[in-house]
Every structure is written in structure tokens, then in C-alpha cells.
Amino acid sequence: MAKDDKKEKNDSKPEKLIEEFGVEIARDVKAQKPPKFKTVARTRSNIIFDEKKGFLTVGRNMEERAFLNIAQTKRFMQTVAIATKCHKFIKENLHTSIRGLFYQLKYALGEDIDENIFNEQSESNPLIEDIEASLGVRREDLNLNATRRGVLAGNMKVMDTFGNERIEIDTSKMGRSGWAIPSDVDNDIKFVDVKAKYVLVVEKDAIWQRLNEDGFWKKENCILLSPQGQATRGTRRIIRKFADMGLPVYVFNDGDAWGWYIYWTIKTGSINLAYIGGDIATPEAKFLGITMADLEKYEFLKKMTLKANEVDLKRAQEMLDYPWINRHKEWVGELKQVLKLKQKLEQDTLQGPRLTFVGDYIREKIKEKNWLP
Amino acid sequence: MAKDDKKEKNDSKPEKLIEEFGVEIARDVKAQKPPKFKTVARTRSNIIFDEKKGFLTVGRNMEERAFLNIAQTKRFMQTVAIATKCHKFIKENLHTSIRGLFYQLKYALGEDIDENIFNEQSESNPLIEDIEASLGVRREDLNLNATRRGVLAGNMKVMDTFGNERIEIDTSKMGRSGWAIPSDVDNDIKFVDVKAKYVLVVEKDAIWQRLNEDGFWKKENCILLSPQGQATRGTRRIIRKFADMGLPVYVFNDGDAWGWYIYWTIKTGSINLAYIGGDIATPEAKFLGITMADLEKYEFLKKMTLKANEVDLKRAQEMLDYPWINRHKEWVGELKQVLKLKQKLEQDTLQGPRLTFVGDYIREKIKEKNWLP
Numbered sequence: 001m002a003k004d005d006k007k008e009k010n011d012s013k014p015e016k017l018i019e020e021f022g023v024e025i026a027r028d029v030k031a032q033k034p035p036k037f038k039t040v041a042r043t044r045s046n047i048i049f050d051e052k053k054g055f056l057t058v059g060r061n062m063e064e065r066a067f068l069n070i071a072q073t074k075r076f077m078q079t080v081a082i083a084t085k086c087h088k089f090i091k092e093n094l095h096t097s098i099r100g101l102f103y104q105l106k107y108a109l110g111e112d113i114d115e116n117i118f119n120e121q122s123e124s125n126p127l128i129e130d131i132e133a134s135l136g137v138r139r140e141d142l143n144l145n146a147t148r149r150g151v152l153a154g155n156m157k158v159m160d161t162f163g164n165e166r167i168e169i170d171t172s173k174m175g176r177s178g179w180a181i182p183s184d185v186d187n188d189i190k191f192v193d194v195k196a197k198y199v200l201v202v203e204k205d206a207i208w209q210r211l212n213e214d215g216f217w218k219k220e221n222c223i224l225l226s227p228q229g230q231a232t233r234g235t236r237r238i239i240r241k242f243a244d245m246g247l248p249v250y251v252f253n254d255g256d257a258w259g260w261y262i263y264w265t266i267k268t269g270s271i272n273l274a275y276i277g278g279d280i281a282t283p284e285a286k287f288l289g290i291t292m293a294d295l296e297k298y299e300f301l302k303k304m305t306l307k308a309n310e311v312d313l314k315r316a317q318e319m320l321d322y323p324w325i326n327r328h329k330e331w332v333g334e335l336k337q338v339l340k341l342k343q344k345l346e347q348d349t350l351q352g353p354r355l356t357f358v359g360d361y362i363r364e365k366i367k368e369k370n371w372l373p
Numbered sequence: 374m375a376k377d378d379k380k381e382k383n384d385s386k387p388e389k390l391i392e393e394f395g396v397e398i399a400r401d402v403k404a405q406k407p408p409k410f411k412t413v414a415r416t417r418s419n420i421i422f423d424e425k426k427g428f429l430t431v432g433r434n435m436e437e438r439a440f441l442n443i444a445q446t447k448r449f450m451q452t453v454a455i456a457t458k459c460h461k462f463i464k465e466n467l468h469t470s471i472r473g474l475f476y477q478l479k480y481a482l483g484e485d486i487d488e489n490i491f492n493e494q495s496e497s498n499p500l501i502e503d504i505e506a507s508l509g510v511r512r513e514d515l516n517l518n519a520t521r522r523g524v525l526a527g528n529m530k531v532m533d534t535f536g537n538e539r540i541e542i543d544t545s546k547m548g549r550s551g552w553a554i555p556s557d558v559d560n561d562i563k564f565v566d567v568k569a570k571y572v573l574v575v576e577k578d579a580i581w582q583r584l585n586e587d588g589f590w591k592k593e594n595c596i597l598l599s600p601q602g603q604a605t606r607g608t609r610r611i612i613r614k615f616a617d618m619g620l621p622v623y624v625f626n627d628g629d630a631w632g633w634y635i636y637w638t639i640k641t642g643s644i645n646l647a648y649i650g651g652d653i654a655t656p657e658a659k660f661l662g663i664t665m666a667d668l669e670k671y672e673f674l675k676k677m678t679l680k681a682n683e684v685d686l687k688r689a690q691e692m693l694d695y696p697w698i699n700r701h702k703e704w705v706g707e708l709k710q711v712l713k714l715k716q717k718l719e720q721d722t723l724q725g726p727r728l729t730f731v732g733d734y735i736r737e738k739i740k741e742k743n744w745l746p
Contacts, residue, residue, distance in 0.1 A: 089728070092728070094586065094587075094728045094729070095582065095583070095586055095728075096579075096583060096724055096728050097579035097582075097583075097721070099579060099719075099721045100579065100583065100721055100724040100728065102721075103677065103719075103721050103722050103723075103724050103725045104724060104725055104728075106676070106677060106722075106725060107673065107676075107677070107725030107726060108725075145579065145582055147578075147579075148578065148582075151553060158548070160548030160549055160550070161548070162548045162549065162585075162586075162588075163586075163588045163591070167546055167547075167548040169546070169547065169548060169550075173540055173542070174540075174542065175531070175533030175534070175535045175540040175542060175562075176533055176535065176555045176557075176562070177533070177542075177552060177553040177554070177555050178553060179550060179553075180524060180550040180551060180552075180553045181550070182549045182550050183582070184549075189548075189549070205520075205521065206469075206470035206472060206473065206518065206520075209468065209470075209518055209521075209556070210468070210469060210470075210473065212535075213467065213468055213535075213536075214467075215535075215536045218536070300480065303479070303480075304476065304479060304480070346472075346476075348470070348472045348473055348475075348476050349476050349479075350476075351469055351473040351476050351477060352476045352477060352479060352480030352481075353480060355462070355465070355467045355468075355469050355473065355477075356467070
């Protein structure tokens, strides 16, 4: 990053927000008032499904964290220590993981204090969320990298920064590998020349490789993306960003407990991350398949089904109870069919007749608008 | 891939080997002899540690697979079906996963037979290994992709092929993401302009990101590689290839059961893959750390240890029994220290004093040749 950018960065929002957070606490202390701060409650009772917006978010309940509440004193101190560390990371323009933060805290709490009060990382995780929810930022803005996973290819360029360098990455020139989606897709990174017309999310990396080899994204001019299993924060965020650019998002997963879960996490967000729901959920997403309804259309699939296991059936039943799912009659029909037939289908089955059939299936599904909401 | 290459590919070894495999069986049938083939035994008794070469490999025991052995008839037929499919994939110049192969077999066994004898993928896996071991090829040569995982950055270029295109990827221009190591690092892919002087393997992706941000590979002119956990076939193979280019390989892992396991798998290969040991093991690899011996050198680490759990202690004890480990007195000392102190260290601890200390530690260790064999 050039020096100018560094300055720009230093003036940016998260750093200032942490400073204000610290100033407030210092002001309380100086005024001999008990220091405290407020954060959004992340308890189940405050997590709601916003019907209009179509994602899981938090309600209006706030919680107070107070230094002079004996049950909270230690956690309050820890939270301030975490905020201090994150402020330092931002100023240094260096990133680390939550594990790295944990060891920094373990090494020395603050600049002068050397007290070994962080014994388990599990103690620091909810406190980071407290800060995120209190300041209205994401941990990625606090220079804390989350686990990354996921890959994409398509007609698009990434303007990344690396040390003092600006790097342009053409995601149509990544060969068999694709471009690995990073933890942070917001800070010091831009997506330009997005010529692709839609985003195709495929659950499994093996299917991504299959479609990539077929040049599917090139022929169809789409962004071909795989979360490589459950979508990480970074992958969910980049899908949201593509949707913000006006690109339709289609998801092609297994027709089982895990495939549905991955889809709904992308679409409506998740309970754990409801406090940043608006940043990572993509309610516009459609489920292309694979579905039980496909059994009628594609005759060969009838001999390709697998027995649904208990997890699949339990999950299908649970999903029928979620208001954000059972409001869609198409999903009710699909899930009831699973429960009736006690069978499931994997996306890999579409390689049965010939390896390239996967792409044909997707093309046809999109053309016929044959998807679930 | 250009047409010329396609032709080249069609003349290449694996395709011919499968054809010969088929011709032999057809010859037996025509001569009214019971068809059979030989493959390397992959039973425990035939897996040996080659002391001279320094890796796990298979001995000279061969096993026969015979069509007219009632216990083997079904498996024999399945093996021929798999070989037929792989031959087709190579001719089509298309790749798939083992799961994709499974569904192709499920769809239709051969061209004329439609018998649903493959019910579980577990049936096809050992048969693929039979073919690999019988023909002396790797499944990647049979156009079967294995799971991929792992990332790298460094002064090097990748010449990849994608459809009809040759693609040049500069792994020093991959920004925060790095280059994702593919499943197959041998066919239709080349590594050129390798200017890096050594390979640094770091177990955790979070540490890879930390060092990448510091520009470690640039300053030190190394290939910075993370297997992102256990090393896949592709990642082990690329490390082997770098060693073949004369690059020293240093591994920086956690000092626990999992970290040691990842190191030894890279160095000596594994029992499961002993039949391709020579292709994926890197006996030249050195273990930089993190070690119990570091506790003496780096004072601050003493307050950063974690309690070793049962898995760690059990593993340390087992490792002391392996002849390929206990022949190194340095490892015996290290493991005995773990068993005595009942403690362990994570590589992340090195971020304690400051985030950039990780790189300083590695530099110092290499400079002082302070590693375990």
C-alpha cells in the first residue's frame, strides 16, 4: 500500500470508532463514573427474520457491559484489551487471525499490564463479537482475518494491494486453480470490469473443477464460484457484493441436509452472524437444484438416488418449521417429497450420462427459470 | 489445449498402458484362458520403510486379480469397467473426481451393459488403487482429480493449460490470495522461472497469510506454501517437485500430534499412499519448529504453552516406536521432552510479542540451521 493510502486508511472508520469507544470509557473513568458500553444483544430472543428484507438480523434489544458489575468486570477488561490490540493492528496496517490476537493478549495484556487472564480462546471470541456489534463494524475491518475458503473464476478483475504494491488479478486467467476468495473482500481490494452476467455458486469444489474445465463460465459469461462446502464469511460477503452489482445469484448444491443448509446460509444468513446479516445475506439467491422434482424431468436420475439418512430427514422436517422457508410453497413441496420418498440426490449424479452434462443441466434450468426461491 | 497437444496427450503413457491392460485381458479371453492381472500388494506386510531412500514404499509382493476366482469376479469386472471409463476420460481430455467416476459407473457399466453393481463409492476406491499400482501410474494421470487444498506464493511462474489456451500465472502476483495448488501438478502444467531459493511450508493458512502480508517470500526469496492442514496428494507432489529442482524444503508446523503428523507425511509419505511413495515423499524436508527446545531459546514461550492432550501424548509415544523417526536422536529428544513436560506449543504463539515476529523466528532458525531432521 502506498503511503497516501496508509494515511487514508488511518483516517478511516473502524480506527476512529475504536478511538471513540476508548475515549468514552476514559471519560467515564475521569468523571469517576462507572465505565460501560452498549452492544446489540445476540441472544436468541433478539434474533429475528426480517420478512421484508428476507434475512436473519438482530432486533432492537441492547445489552450493557459494565465494569462495576462483578460478573462482567473481567470480560469488560478483556474487551478493552481486545479493542486496544485491534486499534494497534489497524495503525500498524497488519492483520492476524483470532488465534493470533489470543496469543497477543496472552503475551501481555495492554502495554503495561502483564496479567495472564486469557487462558482460552473461547473467552476472546464473544468479546470480539461484542466489539463488532457495538461499533457496527465487521472483524475484517478490525484487521482480524476469519477462516477463508472458496474459489472463483470469471470475467472480472481484482485490484488487490500487497505491501506497497497494487496488484491486478484477472480472474479469467487463473487456469485450473481459480482465484482463492480471501477473508476480507472489502478493505484495500476492489472488483472491477465485472463483465459476467450472473453468479453460479456450486457447493462442491469437484463440480467447480468440472465446470471450469468445460469453460462453463466463459461460454455463459458468469462468475463460477464454489464455497468449497459451507460458505465462509468472506465468500458470503463477496456473493452479497455481486448481488449489489445487480448480478443474479444461482446456487447449485446437493439435494440433502448439507446442500440445503449451505443454500439457506447464503440466502438468509445464519443465527450466529445475524448481527451482520445485512452484509452477508443474499435473499435474491435462487436454488437451481438438484431437487426431487428433477426426478420427473430427468429419467436417468431415478436410478441415481441415494437413501436419505436420518440427518437429511430430520433437517427436512426442521426446515418445514422455519417461517423463512415454509413461506415458499415450492420448498414445502420439495421437502415433503424428500420425506415421502426418503431419498436424496447429489449434484455429482449429473455426470452420469456424460461428464459435460452438468453444464447442460444448469443451462437448461436457468433458461427455463426452473428454480426454487 | 491446442490440437497438437491433444494428439501428444493421446499418445502419452497412461492411455497406452490402459490399452495394453485391456489387450492382455482380451487376449486371455480369446485364447479361452481365465483373464487375470497383477498388482502390487498394498497390505501392511508389503509396506516397508526404505531406509536408504527415506520413505514408505511397497515391497515386491504382487497379488493376482482373477476373473475366475469367485471371490474376485465382481471386483475384476468393476476394475475393467473403471479402466474403460478412465480410458474414455483421457481420450475426451476431460477430468472428473472419484465421485464423478462412481456415478458414471452407476449410470451404465460399460457401453452395452446396464447393471447397477456399484452401490457404494467405497467399492470403487480400492479398485482405482489396483489400477494405479498395476499400471504404475497415479490417478491424476487417469484424469481423476483428487481433493485439492493448499496455496503458495513466490518468485515462480506456472504454465497452465485451460481449454485451448495456454495460461501463464505469476505466483508473485497473487496478492492476498496466493495461488491455489491444483489436484494435478504434472499433466499439462509446468513450473518455470523458479527463482526462489527454498520452500517454506507452514501448516496453517492463517500463518501463511501473516507471512504473505509481511512479504516474507519476497524478502527471503522463497516459495511460501501452506498445505492448509494435512497435505493433499497434489500438495505433497508439488513439494517433491520443488525438491527435485534442488530447493531445500523447510516445514514450520505446530508442535503437536497434528503438526508432527503433517510433517512426517510430507517427509516420508504415508502408509495409504506407500504405493506412490517415491512420487510424493520428500525425505530431504527439515522441521523448523515449533519445538520444545524453543522454550530454552525464546524465554517468552514459557508462558505460552498449552497442556498437551491425550492425543498429543499418545502420538508422541507412538512416534518413538517408528523406526523412521526413532533413528533420529533429535526427534527422540524432542518427543521425550513433550512426554515429560506434558505441554505443547502452537506456531501461532510466535505472534505474541509482535505480529511480525513469526518471520524473524523462521529467519533465525534457518540461519542457525536450528532444525530437526
